Amino acid sequence: MAERLRADLVLEYPFTRTTGPVIGAFLTGLREGIILGIRRPDGTVLCPPTEYDPESSVPLTDLVEVGPGGELMSWTWVDPPRAQSPWDQPHGLGLILLDGADTPMVHGLLVESPEGLSVGMRVTARWRPEREGHIADLEGFVPEGADQ
């Protein structure tokens, strides 16, 4: 029988991108252990921040620190964890409205079971010890008081 030919295919995006003045500042903030939002002309704060207002498109530049505590606006339970995600245990996924922000961000919820989750509960950021300026520098969010 003829030898079966085989070739591995690695899908990749072999480019580097600059993250710009707003996303770059947010990611640098994560490396330093702080979370940044950005103020819109009406005074409300977007987090995570964008370079432009999602409604009027005006450029946004006024970065402000938010969190690390906040309120859970919505949640679901992810079991099994998704293969490529930063999490290797069953976990929650949530929309978290950080203190000082007016828009929620999506991130992981680090609890043992979905019974520990409810809309309106207080959560706070848990940081990874080694950080590199990446959204997963935030390990996720835990119930307030859990890490004390």
Place this chain on the structure above:
Amino acid sequence: MRDIAVVSVAQHQEKALTHTTEVELMVPIINEARGAVGLTQDDIGFTCSGSSDFLAGQAFSFVHTLDAVGAVPPISESHVEMDGAWALYEAWVKLQIGGVDTALVYSYGKSSPGSLRDVLSTQLDPYYLGPLWPDAFSLAALQARIMLESGAVSEQRLAEIAVRSLNGATNNPLAVRSSAEATAESVLAEVPLADPLRPSDCAASADGGVAVVLAAGDRARELCERPAWIRGIDHRIDPHQPGVRDLTRAPSAQMAAARAGASADRLDAAELAAPFTTQEHILEIELGLRNGTAINANGGALAGHTMMAAGLMRIADAARQIHDERADRVLGHAASGLYLQQNLVCVMEGE
């Protein structure tokens, strides 16, 4: 504006096309759509397709599929990395510009080789969302809980939408999920797939393809007994980040419907490409659908959702009801992106 109509449609869909390539899938579908109106590729003025390299796992994968069209001698051709409904929009614009009187539009998707709910993470922004690989069902569940907690919808209503699809699909040979016996009670008894969404809230993933022939003016009348005239077509988009949107709404769907003139007269039927019951509920409201409009009568996208083709299939389903004289005025809808971020509405009428 030129009068442009859908004059022919053909489609195929099943749970998994394991041993069929995209070319093998599309050859009979394209032949059927062209052949039904007596056309060969030589008679087609413009060809446009929609598909995704992220499903095929290969850059420029659509070029292979041109083998199913026949691209020798050279043809005028284009492609969108979007649902085929947007390819239809491009073809409609091309016909409006003039110089050609016919167009072939097709799209296809085979998501069965991978895990679609995870592959869809690649459509998310690459800084805040994408690196977390939140899967499509989990993200939809976040929206569902907000809708339920705010009272925008009830679990009972979601179950009724699921049952409408399950029951309607029993007469549809292209549906991959159907049940004559399903009731709201049986759906509510399902174990959640992504809490609070149940399996019947999430569209049944399918592989498939669809082809549509468009023609302008008298050419359409020559080719088709009762063309489905496109009276309005429009597509709009909302911001990407979930946090900046009211997740109980889809303003871009409402705007597209208004610009397509959806509410100008009674609609006999609406075919909606919502991948979740929650989003079908939002669309009913945003599109202003009222009693008397049959919604997804054959199960719609919930009964079989072919990524990249679900929207063009809905337009085809709607157009066929005009061709068969089952309806006089219909709406076909397509959606793209997270939480119905982008919406296309196509309103068609018979003469």
